[in-house]
Amino acid sequence: MLNIKEMSFAYKRNKNLFENLELDIASGNIYGLLGKNGAGKSTLLKIMSGLLYYQKGSVTIDGLDVAKRLPKVLSDIYIIPEEFYLPDLSMEKYIELYSVFYPKFNESFLSDLIKEFGLDRGKKLHSLSYGQKKKFIIAFAIATECSIILMDEPTNGLDIPSKSKFRKIIASAINDERTFVISTHQVRDLENLIDPVIIIDEGRIIFNEFIETISSKLSFVKTDKENSKAKGKVFYTETVFGGNYLLTERLSDEESPLDFELLFNAVLSNTVEIVEHLNN
Amino acid sequence: MNQIFDIKRIYKYTRLKLEVNKKLIVLSVSGFFGFAFIVTFFIANFSANHGTYNMINTFHMGTFVFMLFAGIVILAGRTFHDMNSQERSIAQLMLPISTFERFLLHVLTSSAGWIIISFVSYELFALFTNFIWSSVFNISIDTFYIFNNVSTYDAVKVLESLFFIHSIFFLGxxxxxxxxxxxxxxxxxxxxxxxxxxxxxxxxxxxGSFENFALITGNFYDNYLSEELLLKVGEYSEYVFIIFIPLVLYVVSYFKLKEREV
Incomplete structure (x- = not known):
């Protein structure tokens, strides 16, 4: 679906943020794009959507170069940036004016999503709070039925009930024809939703694995200070109140609940060993 | 569907742009005409007291020319104002239309579109104000028609300079x-x-000095250049200014628009 091949990008000359980056985004998945501040997550989303021009390589959607910004490509990809702009229109008018650009736009689905998020369709967009605006733009993006939806920190500004509604909506909206790529710091907001997990660090994709692979080969174990419960190889240790939290190789049949924060920290501090273990 | 030019997409985009900027357009146009209307009241009042009935049409002419030129500069200069912040830029660049369609719509509306709109709206405004004030002050004011005061030749010259100015501010x-x-x-x-x-x-x-320069070039013109040749040079340099330079500036603007990133 979306292919990035040997892509290099730099904001400044002689200082590449991405160098020969390779990534394949397949349909039917909700990709979680994780990384520290400044790792290049937002930049990567902008390159994927053609908002930034890469200097080398290729970024294509179904074989079409995104940098050409063809209407055909643009009508099948939607990006929700962290900071977004909504014009001074009523919700109704916005839907009427913008939906016509998206051939697969699903009006009744949008009504359901607006209802689900508890929004009032008759309201002016400028009278909404930041969180309400965000919910509206998320609902609109999903209703476009675009094949690729890119979201940068979508849960920022959402209240707790809205975050769970967001998870529910995304889970119900995914199908074999479409893909979500969600970039976030707030991994807990997206637990049980994202699959696969991509971790990006200093412009490199250091980790790209499906949840099934992670769960089948790694264990997330809480133990005492002496790590007495630890079995198998320990890849990462995090001290928590009353003991340690460990990422170990999985030896038993018992599956442990995946902890994204622990995984993220472990991958950043011990990438090579973890990736090697998962690939063996 | 054509990926470069599609009339349906242009229509959708035009509608969107008009709706989004409706408030601003209505406010600026009504503000301008409101101010002009107040000024015409004082002129009509003065005319009624001093018997200079057509002073109001002189005002109309000046105001119309101001409206035309100021409008061209403002519209061309503000063409991509909705792409001047990252958030607005993303919303604009992600709209499923081609760069050519975006460019074409903006070039046409801010130049030819504006010229037509300002001509029609000013004629209507002048008709309205002249009718109102002639009735209120019981004076006779000639009907204002722009082409009564401007020859076709002058109108063409004005249009040429309008497009020249437009192309500069559009590129900006x-x-x-x-x-x-x-x-x-x-x-x-x-x-x-x-x-x-x-x-x-x-x-x-x-x-050495400007006097010397004038003397030498004067002699040169007299001895080596015929009047006919000078006229031809003038004509060609006019072509350069009215056709070649604006055309180049529009082409550069298109590529600048294509290069836009967030």
């Missing part, structure tokens, strides 16, 4: 993100000043 809007209108005006001033001073400097260096 495409190339400069922050304060494009002010910066374009500043660049124009700087470029003009540099050329003027450079010319003066070279004249002084090469000919």
């Amino acid at each position: 809007a495409g190339a400069i993100k922050k304060y494009p209108m002010a910066k374009t005006a500043l660049y124009l001033f700087v470029v003009n000043s540099v050329f003027t001073f450079a010319t003066m400097f070279f004249i002084l260096i090469l000919f």
Whole structure:
């Protein structure tokens, strides 16, 4: 679906943020794009959507170069940036004016999503709070039925009930024809939703694995200070109140609940060993 | 579906742009005409007291020319104002339309579109104000018709200069993100000043004084250049200014728009 091949990008000359980056985004998945501040997550989303021009390589959607910004490509990809702009229109008018650009736009689905998020369709967009605006733009993006939806920190500004509604909506909206790529710091907001997990660090994709692979080969174990419960190889240790939290190789049949924060920290501090273990 | 030009997409985009900017357009146009209406009241009042009935039409002519030129500068200079912040830029660049369609719509609406709209709206405004004030003050005011005061030749010259100015400010809007209108005006001033001073400097260096320069070039024209040739040179340089330069500036604007990133 979306292919990035040997892509290099730099904001400044002689200082590449991405160098020969390779990534394949397949349909039917909700990709979680994780990384520290400044790792290049937002930049990567902008390159994927053609908002930034890469200097080398290729970024294509179904074989079409995104940098050409063809209407055909643009009508099948939607990006929700962290900071977004909504014009001074009523919700109704916005839907009427913008939906016509998206051939697969699903009006009744949008009504359901607006209802689900508890929004009032008759309201002016400028009278909404930041969180309400965000919910509206998320609902609109999903209703476009675009094949690729890119979201940068979508849960920022959402209240707790809205975050769970967001998870529910995304889970119900995914199908074999479409893909979500969600970039976030707030991994807990997206637990049980994202699959696969991509971790990006200093412009490199250091980790790209499906949840099934992670769960089948790694264990997330809480133990005492002496790590007495630890079995198998320990890849990462995090001290928590009353003991340690460990990422170990999985030896038993018992599956442990995946902890994204622990995984993220472990991958950043011990990438090579973890990736090697998962690939063996 | 054609990926470069599609009339349906242009229609959707035009509708969207009009709706989004409706408030601003209505406010600016009504503000301008409101102000002009108040001024015409004082002129009509003065005319009624002093018997100079057609002073109001002189005002109309000046105001119309001001509206035309100021409008062209403002519209061209503000063409891509909705792409001057990252958030707005993303919303614009992600709209499923081609760069050519975006460029075409903006070029046409801010130049030819504006010329037609300002002509029609000003004629209606002048008709309305002349009717109102002639009834209120019981004076006779001629019907204002722009082409009564301007010959076709002059109108063409005005149009040429309008497009020339438009192309400069349009390029400014495409190339400069922050304060494009002010910066374009500043660049124009700087470029003009540099050329003027450079010319003066070279004249002084090469000919010693301006008088000497006038004498030498005068002799040169008299001896070597015919009037016919000079007219031809004038004609061709006019073509350069009215066709070639605006065309180049529009092409550069298109590529600047294509290059836009967030």
